[in-house]
Amino acid sequence: MQQSEVTESNDQAALDAEALQQEIAAAGAEEREAVFxxxxxxxxxxxxxxxxxxxxxxxxxxxxxxxxxxxxTRNLMSLTDVEIPLVAIIEHPTPRDLAAYINEAYAAERG
Structure with missing residues (x-):
């Protein structure tokens, strides 16, 4: 991969994370869990x-x-701006369970 491709990939990831974080912030609790x-x-x-x-x-x-x-875990933390311990993948072993956990952590972090 050339340097310009790496930069474009990093820029796109940053844009995706920013867009997702804006969508999460604008959503209600149930909508937010669906986004997660x-x-x-x-x-x-x-x-x-x-x-x-x-x-x-x-x-x-x-x-x-x-x-x-x-x-x-790292990808999701980067995208959602929520602290997710590695053990969460084992304790919440499906996308539905993990999303519920992330939604609760998001609400707790933002009070």
Whole structure:
């Protein structure tokens, strides 16, 4: 990958994160959880090299490794601006469960 492609990729990721964070901030609690669910599904599909992941897909059953769990956690923290411990992937093993956790953490962080 050339330097300009890397810069474009980083710029696009920053724009995506900013747009997602604005969408999250404007949403009510139920809408916000749906936004988080979509983000979790998209990031999990990307990390696990799947075309799609549904809300009830178990990350472990889908083949997540510790490195991929770390990547998923970092990607989601970057996109959502919510602190997510690595253990959250194990404790909340589906996109539905993880999104609910992230939604609660978001509400707690923003009081």
């Amino acid at each position: 669910r979509a983000a979790v599904r998209a990031q999990a599909a990307d990390v696990l090299d799947h075309t799609t992941i549904d809300d009830d897909s178990n990350f472990l059953e889908q083949g997540i490794t510790s490195l991929k769990a770390l990547e998923l």
